[in-house]
Amino acid sequence: MPGPALLRRRLLRLLAALLTLVLLAAASLVAWSRIGVMDAETAPWQGVQEDPRITEERTDVALVLRPSEPEPAGTGLLFYPGAKVEPEAYAARLSELVTELGVTVVVVDPPLNLSLFDRRTPDRFTTIAPELETWLVEGHSMGGVRACELAEEADALVLFASYCATDLSTSKVSVLSLSGSEDGLSTPEKIAEHRDALPGSAEMDAAVADAVAELLGTMP
Known part of the structure; x- marks a missing residue:
């Protein structure tokens, strides 16, 4: 021995x-x-920066897009990116929410470009715009999985080509799930397989801006 x-x-x-x-x-x-980090396309990103209706700010934790003339009591969207996608890559896609609906968009800049590794609480980002009364949390792909974990702390959840690993089936939170029929990663089949993790009232698939506008109109 x-x-x-x-x-x-x-x-x-x-x-x-x-x-x-x-x-x-x-x-x-x-x-x-x-x-292989996916950067923002030059022309769409430049279009957002030059749009007089949008005030753009880059902090140490997020990209913030504000309407240039915000209403006194507005709505915020806390957005978690997909894996290895930089925040600016979403700016053009989300800009219509700013210009048409007056939403302030906060796109998280997660550690290692991986939203699942971001364990910071939502107030680390919502305090960027403390004047806002209502907050939606949204995520794309991997970012949607993280958004699901925070859904109970928000007024509504929006999934963009994503699905929940967290069981929200008994939650009262409003949920909107947007997906593409040609998506090769978050396929319609995968999203359908995880449908039971969402509340029965969850809205599935619609045009982005119209769907978010409808969601805001039905929130208590």
């Missing part, structure tokens, strides 16, 4: 090997998260 000194040496070697594996895995994850 090995003596205590030999056992300690073997234990230390094992711990050193495990630590090395953890560090290698962490380094690989960081490297992977920085490869």
Whole structure:
């Protein structure tokens, strides 16, 4: 039987090997998260920046798009990006909510470009616009999974090509799920498989701006 000194040496070697594996895995994850990040297309992003109806601000935690003439009591949208998609890539797609509905959009800038790793609470972002009374939480793809985790802290949940891993079937939160028939990742079949995780009242599939406008109109 090995003596205590030999056992300690073997234990230390094992711990050193495990630590090395953890560090290698962490380094690989960081490297992977920085490869193939989807940037904003130049023309659409420039169009948002030059639109006089939109006030754009980049903070250390998010991209913020505000209507240039906000109403005293408005609505905010807290948006979680898909994996390895930079916040600015969503600006043009979400800008109509700002210009047509007066919504203030806060697009989270998550650690490692992965929304599931962002464990900051919603108030870390909603305090950017403390004057707003109503907040929707939305997410695209992986970001939608994170948004589902925060749905009970918001006034409504919007899923963009995503589905919930969190069971919200008994929740009273208003839910809108938007998806594309040609999406190869969040396919209609996958979304249908996870439909039971949403409340029975959840609205499925519609034009984005019209659907959000309708959702805002039906919220208590």
